[in-house]
Amino acid sequence: MTSKQEFIEKLRNSSLRPTKQRINICEVLFNRDKTFHFTINDLFNLIKDKTGEKISLATVYNTVHAFHKKGYLKEIPINSNQTYFDTNVTDHHHFFDVKEEKLIDLKNEDVGPIEIQKSIPGKKIKSVEVLVKLED
Amino acid sequence: MTSKQEFIEKLRNSSLRPTKQRINICEVLFNRDKTFHFTINDLFNLIKDKTGEKISLATVYNTVHAFHKKGYLKEIPINSNQTYFDTNVTDHHHFFDVKEEKLIDLKNEDVGPIEIQKSIPGKKIKSVEVLVKLED
DNA sequence: ATCTTCTTTAGAATAATTATAAACAACGAA
DNA sequence: TTCGTTGTTTATAATTATTCTAAAGAAGAT
Secondary structure, rough: OOOOOHHHHHHHHHHOOOOOOHHHHHHHHOOOOOOOOOHHHHHHHHHHHOOOOOOOOHHHHHHHHHHHHHOOOEEEEEOOOEEEEOOOOOOOEEEOOOOOEEEEEEEHHHHHOOOOOOOHHHHOEEEEEEEEEEEE | OHHHHHHHHHHHHHOOOHHHHHHHHHHHHHHHOOEEEEEEEHHHHHHHHHOOOOOOHHHHHHHHHHHHHHOOEEEEOOOOOOOEEOOOOOOOOEEEEEEOEEEEEEOOHHHHHHHEOOOOOOEEEEEEEEEEEEEE
16 A cells, blocks of 8 residues: 555656545555556546546646656557557566457566667667467 | 469368468568568558559458458567558568557577466467567 | 737537448359 | 349448546645
């Protein structure tokens, strides 16, 4: 359980003004034990349900993008009609159950180290992500 | 160089009627040495340029989806505004240049072996794909 | 307090994709 | 070949996720 005050500090330290909306989003996203996969729409509905306060969809987009940019959220690379985000920003990978359209976390120790032996001049590696598709 | 006749047979064998449009798409997609990454829009423009015949965007969508379903195309799992497809349906990995929105193939030997040490009961691994995002 | 800057917001704009339904083309049987 | 059936193409409309806009509001600094 993280206190509201800690979220406020975290936001300030990130040059993000601690608004009511951002604090609410923090509570929904980061007051959790387990990692959390979500879409913008999931989050939008959860905020209404959990905080009882209304928020604009645009603000959810703005905030998620801001958090993503600051490295507090990670985008999960799967093709879907909606973009998925993950509160677990540590290097880790995913199973994707194709039939059930469900994401499952892979702990880092579940996947051996990945060596990339090719490089592109002028570019550096930003992330290395594995998607393991599952079938029955 | 694959002949038009071979495409016609391939289509028939897949219970897809060999229409002029589908054959044109086959020529653009599969008459190649190297693997080919594309979006629907890329393909739509290429068909106009290469065959000189007009085609409806809806037909390109229909056909790409049909080919994907039959396993002749693979969807590349990146989050982008557009969906990318690949004519190389074998397991392989990709660089994605985030700035230029460009995909680059990684040969299998460019990536060390990937060990997945977790399994989900009742499910088996269908594919293991690595996406390496690049930045400047 | 006041001024500046950042943030929220509703709604409009954009853009990829999917749905619709009428015209058309391929197929198979007679 | 001709006819009837079924599958396909097409233009266009509809849908949907996301981004943009510009005005109102809130936070921070002086």
